Amino acid sequence: MPKPTVVPQSALALDEMIAFIDHVFPEINHGGRSYLIEAVGPGTCRVRLVYHPRHLRPGGTLSGPSMMALADLALYVAVLSVVGKVELAVTTNLSINFLSKPEKADLIAECRVLKAGKRLCVGEVSIHSDHSETLVAHVTGTYSVPPR
Amino acid sequence: MPKPTVVPQSALALDEMIAFIDHVFPEINHGGRSYLIEAVGPGTCRVRLVYHPRHLRPGGTLSGPSMMALADLALYVAVLSVVGKVELAVTTNLSINFLSKPEKADLIAECRVLKAGKRLCVGEVSIHSDHSETLVAHVTGTYSVPPR
Amino acid sequence: MPKPTVVPQSALALDEMIAFIDHVFPEINHGGRSYLIEAVGPGTCRVRLVYHPRHLRPGGTLSGPSMMALADLALYVAVLSVVGKVELAVTTNLSINFLSKPEKADLIAECRVLKAGKRLCVGEVSIHSDHSETLVAHVTGTYSVPPR
Amino acid sequence: MPKPTVVPQSALALDEMIAFIDHVFPEINHGGRSYLIEAVGPGTCRVRLVYHPRHLRPGGTLSGPSMMALADLALYVAVLSVVGKVELAVTTNLSINFLSKPEKADLIAECRVLKAGKRLCVGEVSIHSDHSETLVAHVTGTYSVPPR
Numbered sequence: 001m002p003k004p005t006v007v008p009q010s011a012l013a014l015d016e017m018i019a020f021i022d023h024v025f026p027e028i029n030h031g032g033r034s035y036l037i038e039a040v041g042p043g044t045c046r047v048r049l050v051y052h053p054r055h056l057r058p059g060g061t062l063s064g065p066s067m068m069a070l071a072d073l074a075l076y077v078a079v080l081s082v083v084g085k086v087e088l089a090v091t092t093n094l095s096i097n098f099l100s101k102p103e104k105a106d107l108i109a110e111c112r113v114l115k116a117g118k119r120l121c122v123g124e125v126s127i128h129s130d131h132s133e134t135l136v137a138h139v140t141g142t143y144s145v146p147p148r
Numbered sequence: 149m150p151k152p153t154v155v156p157q158s159a160l161a162l163d164e165m166i167a168f169i170d171h172v173f174p175e176i177n178h179g180g181r182s183y184l185i186e187a188v189g190p191g192t193c194r195v196r197l198v199y200h201p202r203h204l205r206p207g208g209t210l211s212g213p214s215m216m217a218l219a220d221l222a223l224y225v226a227v228l229s230v231v232g233k234v235e236l237a238v239t240t241n242l243s244i245n246f247l248s249k250p251e252k253a254d255l256i257a258e259c260r261v262l263k264a265g266k267r268l269c270v271g272e273v274s275i276h277s278d279h280s281e282t283l284v285a286h287v288t289g290t291y292s293v294p295p296r
Numbered sequence: 297m298p299k300p301t302v303v304p305q306s307a308l309a310l311d312e313m314i315a316f317i318d319h320v321f322p323e324i325n326h327g328g329r330s331y332l333i334e335a336v337g338p339g340t341c342r343v344r345l346v347y348h349p350r351h352l353r354p355g356g357t358l359s360g361p362s363m364m365a366l367a368d369l370a371l372y373v374a375v376l377s378v379v380g381k382v383e384l385a386v387t388t389n390l391s392i393n394f395l396s397k398p399e400k401a402d403l404i405a406e407c408r409v410l411k412a413g414k415r416l417c418v419g420e421v422s423i424h425s426d427h428s429e430t431l432v433a434h435v436t437g438t439y440s441v442p443p444r
Numbered sequence: 445m446p447k448p449t450v451v452p453q454s455a456l457a458l459d460e461m462i463a464f465i466d467h468v469f470p471e472i473n474h475g476g477r478s479y480l481i482e483a484v485g486p487g488t489c490r491v492r493l494v495y496h497p498r499h500l501r502p503g504g505t506l507s508g509p510s511m512m513a514l515a516d517l518a519l520y521v522a523v524l525s526v527v528g529k530v531e532l533a534v535t536t537n538l539s540i541n542f543l544s545k546p547e548k549a550d551l552i553a554e555c556r557v558l559k560a561g562k563r564l565c566v567g568e569v570s571i572h573s574d575h576s577e578t579l580v581a582h583v584t585g586t587y588s589v590p591p592r
Binding site: 097 | 543568579586
């Protein structure tokens with residue numbers, strides 16, 4: 001399996017990444033910290049969405065929009081790990097496949113950058129429930145980054 | 149332009165639709181009613197996301213996840229207008245293109261069903277700011293519906 | 297329904313468009329002319345895929361890849377109608393939903409540009425069989441265009 | 445990284461798979477064998493598109509539609525490796541991101557099934573040039589399979 005061409009280490013250390021995201025996205029933790037950045041690497045990251053009944057939907061599963069927000073955040077973090085502190089990167093496209101019902105547990109997003117171009121970065125995200133190997137959702141997304 | 153083959157009128161009247169969505173998705177109006185179903189037709193609907201600073205993101209635009217949640221709700225409403233009260237319809241795929249920065253105003257989602265199959269319903273959603281003709285986002289999505 | 301912000305008329309007249317596509321894509325008509333550009337407007341076009349048994353697949357329907365090629369060409373033509381003769385525009389993303397089995401007839405793609413940005417153009421394509429109003433497929437796609 | 449829940453071995457051995465694809469898709473090798481199924485596993489496969497100038501496009505790269513056809517075939521093969529000989533599986537959705545220009549060389553598609561449901565199978569495909577580790581395209585797709 002070929003590897004994407006990314007930098008050898010993350011442009012931001014984990015604590016720098018957490019501080020930067022808190023700075024640019026203060027609203028995502030509105031009402032209590034729900035999204036936890038747990039690991040960053042060169043073009044990769046792991047982000048946890050803490051289980052909270054507010055994310056529920058009919059049938060007891062976690063809501064689709066919560067997963068889309070989680071994936072979007074993970075993509076942004078993974079892109080920043082390649083391009084550094086770029087506040088104005090914007091999502092241009094995001095496509096999600098919902099694969100199975102999540103359990104009543106935290107969700108874990110594992111993200112990797114597939115392409116780190118000068119203007120566009122593309123990544124994929126796999127989401128699963130904590131302590132489960134079954135995929136809950138899979139996402140691909142594109143971020144547009146300012147010329148640098 | 150060909151028209152999708154849908155029912156001649158909505159399976160649910162507007163007030164029935166609002167009551168059904170309130171019943172199955174009580175959490176979407178957690179903290180105040182943000183999503184307003186304004187119109188339903190056969191395979192179509194219009195849903196408004198009321199402007200609220202909580203949806204902001206860097207640069208002052210409305211957040212992507214808010215738009216994804218709006219589109220997902222609009223797709224569900226449009227699918228229900230065809231198939232009737234089906235609580236267990238689930239999104240299987242959702243793809244969004246972000247087209248321009250929204251203004252600091254309500255967002256309007258206009259949705260139409262492209263296919264109403266026995267098991268899968270596909271629709272598209274155009275999102276624009278209130279009092280603006282510029283598209284802010286475009287979404288296509290698929291719902292899986294139980295056999296009926 | 298809001299309208300995309302595009303130019304008031306096509307940057308290329310129909311005969312210019314046909315000649316330009318023949319020049320840059322000679323291989324698409326390899327083995328006989330299959331794709332006919334029938335109309336262009338400002339950010340819109342209609343392209344026909346002539347029915348030919350070579351496009352068949354099991355069950356007698358026209359193949360998915362034929363429809364993807366048709367949609368990709370229609371997107372390119374619609375983008376050129378906005379940006380003019382830009383040989384190096386490239387597809388960055390294409391997403392297709394297959395909606396119903398096509399008939400044994402020509403396929404018609406109707407395309408419109410949803411966003412004509414400086415670097416990215418996004419459009420949608422509806423595909424139906426000739427003389428039928430049922431949608432066969434729906435496509436959204438993004439082209440990256442060189443700065444101009 | 446969680447693993448999709450698939451069968452422990454391919455439902456079809458490699459030679460059975462090749463024979464079955466030849467039987468149901470005779471047209472894909474119209475004009476000479478271009479698509480070679482090189483490996484199948486449980487929910488996985490590798491398919492090669494032999495380099496041929498016919499797939500060229502402006503700028504000398506291999507065409508997008510060729511890659512979409514390659515990805516669609518790889519998804520079908522990977523789905524068959526899970527569900528067995530199901531002639532009437534149909535693609536319902538396919539989304540492709542083009543990541544870099546392919547070289548003038550064969551293209552290799554590596555596919556894995558992300559979900560093998562009763563009615564829907566979802567998979568992803570990574571495409572790279574032969575003897576290169578750079579991703580050329582990434583695809584996700586959904587097949588609808590008859591109840592079994």
